[in-house]
Amino acid sequence: SGNVSVRLPADGDREMLAVTPFGKPYDTLRDEDIVVVDHDIEPVEGELAPSSETLLHVNAYKMRSDIGSVVHTHSLYASVAAVAGLEIPPLIDEMVMAIGGPIRLSRYAFPGTQDLADNVLEALGDRNAALIRNHGAIGVGRDLREALDVCSLIERAAQIYVQASLLGKVNVPPIEVIETQMELFRMQRKAEDTS
Numbered sequence: 001s002g003n004v005s006v007r008l009p010a011d012g013d014r015e016m017l018a019v020t021p022f023g024k025p026y027d028t029l030r031d032e033d034i035v036v037v038d039h040d041i042e043p044v045e046g047e048l049a050p051s052s053e054t055l056l057h058v059n060a061y062k063m064r065s066d067i068g069s070v071v072h073t074h075s076l077y078a079s080v081a082a083v084a085g086l087e088i089p090p091l092i093d094e095m096v097m098a099i100g101g102p103i104r105l106s107r108y109a110f111p112g113t114q115d116l117a118d119n120v121l122e123a124l125g126d127r128n129a130a131l132i133r134n135h136g137a138i139g140v141g142r143d144l145r146e147a148l149d150v151c152s153l154i155e156r157a158a159q160i161y162v163q164a165s166l167l168g169k170v171n172v173p174p175i176e177v178i179e180t181q182m183e184l185f186r187m188q189r190k191a192e193d194t195s
Helices: 054-063 076-084 093-099 114-124 144-167 175-194
Strands: 002-011 014-019 035-038 043-045 069-073 129-132 136-141
Touching: 002 054, 002 144, 014 054, 054 069, 054 114, 054 136, 069 144, 076 129, 076 136, 076 144, 093 144, 093 175, 114 129, 114 136, 129 144, 136 144
Parallel strands: none
Antiparallel strands: 002 014, 002 069, 014 035, 035 043, 069 136, 129 136
16 A cells, blocks of 8 residues: 655646545556646646645655655555664665665654655655655655665565564675765766756
8 A cells, every 4th residue: 555656747837746546446546546736736637636645745756856756655564664663774785776775764743744744755865765654665766667666675675674683683784885885876866867
């Protein structure tokens, strides 16, 4: 469960996004169920109410022009880490290259509020993933495929972290390797921004 959005081309000065509707099971969604709203969450297209977390999506697009899609999940292991109050260290190399470093945990806020959006985006920063305390996770990307891939990686990293913790030993790569990978992530992002 969760919600998904994609940034749409602006209509003049009106920034817009397509977002999954509130309360509709994904396995019953049809194209016409997707809701189009502007950044004031005013309806543009669609009959259903937008996701209750639309404010989080809108604020992500406002904060970072490089975000083309936002995926919010309630996946099991990411939610376990979020409930346990655990940030996920950069355990595996692809975490840093795809996410930008450790997966930070937001401060708690009531779902659907500006406080939740602010807290989650503070935890997200310039990275592609964050955990939402007592709630789930968020993954972002330049497009929907990248955001989905990030969410898959969040869940896999969370599962690895929980399982390794149960074994009593979590080994993180050397700090100099992590710093080099983080610099490569930033360089890749800059290169994409200029192309």
